[in-house]
Amino acid sequence: MQVFDFAIAVEWEYDYDYLRLIERFAHQQGISTYVIWPENLAATLEQLQRKEIGFAFFYDRASDNSPDFLVLNQFLQQQKTPMLDTWAALQWAADKALIHRKFIEVGIEVPYTYIIPPAKKVSRISFIEPELYRLGTPFVVKPANTHGGGIGVVRGARTLADVQEARLTFPDNKYLLQKKIIPREQDGRRFWFRGFYTCGMVQIAWWNDLNCVFNTFTERDLDAYRLHVLYRIMRQAARVCRLNFFSTEIAMDRTGKFIAIDYVNEMCDMRLKSRHYDGVPDQVVENIVRQIVAHARRRIGKAG
Known part of the structure; x- marks a missing residue:
């Protein structure tokens, strides 16, 4: 049986650049990869069932939109294949009514x-x-x-x-x-942010809620506007949702209060800003990929 280190399921054509980054960083670490698209899903499942191939780690970016991939996910879960986040964990975190209550319990402000x-x-x-x-x-x-x-x-x-x-x-x-939350506006900015949590790492980006455009968040922004609380909120959110990778929208309202808006986005859009006007800043995406690959390497026991 041929065992691939890192398998990723994708069904969205705009994931191609993100996928290419994952494969590039994985290969640099000596980690083999296997990609499952809708076109090779059935054949892949058959090979897995016949034990012709196996996966040491699985990242599912398809089952949320394509139920056909759930059969693959469930099979790998039965095989106890390590995953970035399990389907059960993703479904639990996707329940906004539940997470709303959990955020309140830990002191995260919500609308x-x-x-x-x-x-x-x-x-x-x-x-x-x-x-x-x-x-x-x-x-x-x-x-x-x-x-x-x-x-x-x-x-x-x-x-x-x-x-x-x-x-x-x-x-x-x-x-x-x-x-409806109206954010503070200052220096030509709407104080609306998207935080990304990836296997212990927190990154923040400016995000305009009116046009969905990201801008790079800098150390100067952090200090000038006293935005350190954003990192605390993201770590609190991670403890609540128990996912390895997610994003959360956070706004500062006109009174200076920080409010979590969209709770947990468990399937993040990873289009690159260099290729899409409303994409995520490239450096943020690259950092996310490096963190996920490092997490996979630890889970499969490969030396760095």
Whole structure:
């Protein structure tokens, strides 16, 4: 049986640059790689089942959007293959209603939120008019169990009718109604950030919530605006969600309060800023890749 050190499942064409970086850094460390795309998924699973090939470490970036990959994930889990994050852990962290409560328990500030049941369980909500007043207008409506990318999120809701319409997008999901956070603005910046946690390492980037554009966060920014608390919040979030790799949106509001907005994005968009206007700064992505490869090397017991 041929055993590959590091297997990664991908199904999004825009992951190619990220994948290429992972393979490059892995090969530099003497770590062999194997990539599973939709086109070779069935053949790969057959080879694994026949024990013609094996994987020492697995990174799944496909099962969240492509259920076909779940069979592969479950097979490898049965084989006790080490993974960057297990499917069960990813699903647990993706529950925004659950993480909302957990963040409050550890002292992470979150927006004022009202959680409503799935439309399939309660078809119409008729008892939350007082809550709408507390939320203010406009407010945000978001499903509790989607995998990032803003899918199903309504950022300009104003009425109960808007809520009713939004929750029909994912009728099996609980929904969060959240007070809209207006960030501080200073020196031409909106104080909205995206923190990335990767196997113990925290990185921060500026992120504009209006156009989704990232900008590099520097040591000078850290000191000039006294933003050290961002790192503490990310480490608290990591202890809550128990993932090795995720991102969190954090905003500083006009009163100076730091608020976690999107909780845990467990499947991060890793398009490069050098190739996409709304991509992640290249150095941040490279640091993430180095950290993941180092984590894989430790898990498979390869010397650095």
